[in-house]
Amino acid sequence: MDDPPAPALAEFADLERVLARAANIAVGAIRPEDPLLALGAEGKGTCLLDGGQSRAHRKALAALLGGRAVKCGHDIKETLSSLERLDLDLAEPMFDARLAAYCLNLPREKPVVGEDAAAALVRKTVRALSERAALESRMKDAGVLDLYRDMELPLVRVLRGMEKAGVAVDETYLRRLSREFSSAIADLQAELDAMAGFPINVNSPKQLAALLFDKLQLPEVHKTSKGGRSTDEETLKVLAARHPIAEKILNYRELAKLQSTYVEGLLQRLDPKTGRVHTTFDQTGAETGRLSSLNPNLQNIPIRSESGQKIRRAFVAPKGWLLVSADYSQIDLRVLAHVSGDEVLRDSFSRGEDVHLRTACEVFHVLPEKVDADMRRKAKAVNFGIVYGQTAFGLAGQLGIPQAEAADIIKRYFERYSGVSRWFEKNQEEAKKAGAVRTFLGRLRRIPELSAKNAAVRQFGERAARNTPIQGGSADIIKLAMLAVSRELERMDGKARMILQIHDELLFEAPEAGAPAFAGKMRKIMEGAAKLDVPLVVDVKAGPNWRDMETLKA
């Protein structure tokens, strides 16, 4: 498609009458703190307004943006965010070119070199208007128009509401934690310096490799992707058997990570006026249809380690409220059961069994009462690996078992779960033919790597082709749930809020008194968000912070 003509800057008044009569108008805004607006109509040039001008024209803008014209833009969520500052909103109908391109899984637009923010805003906004018809037609042809119109576009406002609401953080607690971590890090640094015999910067993989492999002559465990000598966690765990410094480095790394990324990162992003942090959800970043979260990323808050849990404790409910968490149980494997139709997997979920235990029974040929913790652990790794296209090599590495044993386990898995095996075959064949895969709700991912000459590249494509219908199918389900939940929250008129999505979990805050009933309501909505051939099961918990949550029974 041709680039639009260079936008002419015009006075707002010159355009206002044209815009008021237009069926489609171009609307874009950036810089929430100091809004910059672009407005235009087909063939009528563009008007650029800064924050001050926007305020002066607020009344006229409200009429235009609240009118019946199709508001066409590029990244509507960003536009909504900037307009909030002027107390303005966009009324339906809308068109979001960026979201349309995402649903079509088109390659991402490269940034124009040397272009300033205002010029980029005008260019993208005007293009959104001129490309609307073509993009809608392409979406129809590609079978993703319903996905765009009924799922992604309505989700924009829901996500903006979550971003705006933010999450409360206990600043006093976090500052105390910062001092605690700093002191522990300083102690570890002193011990490391003493053990190394010189001041060692553990944050430098280069210095660390020199210490471990040159000075201390410890064995190299594996290479980095670029051929260097790796000092990662896996390596250090191996080296821990040969030298006490490895363990110290691991301890240092853990705390340094938590301190820099989470404690300091969150304090930096905390709004001192409200005591809340506000993430941005990227609705168009992930190839599989998942969301991502940035500035700060609130989808990777620690949970696994003890020190990590101290970070979770910093996320709190306001006084008189509770956090409510609702997470889908085994959603990926349920989606696999649904798309593959595998009888054993379906049976397992229909009966409400422990799926990892069932897999252990199937692959080890034993009765449930004979399954020990190690067998279940292995079975769990197999269930994870299956979804990712894991090889015997990978499973062996994961479990620390010989490759032959891993190959045997995988072989038995596919014998017992033959429906899964057949679905993988069929999916692979169709993916190769189409150069793309879809989720069961029609979301599309093109995978050009499937026809690569290079075997490694092609195999990567094959794993992506296996994983995407599953991970993407799960993403579709939780998005539907979020839409259904948000409709209920509107009915509740602000008596509770949805504040985060973490791929298979939704986090809410709700008044303490009504929290159990609220949690039950959310559970029901989420379990009913999509109709699969197996039940969807949601576990709900509530508590004063994101660490101390108690399970609520149905």
Added chain:
DNA sequence: CATGTCACG
């Protein structure tokens, strides 16, 4: 700006 590392689902 690339690299290595590591936090999460």
Added chain:
DNA sequence: ACGTACGTGACATGA
């Protein structure tokens, strides 16, 4: 023979 588990984002280092 190929390389070896999918999807993200943030941080520190050092060229």
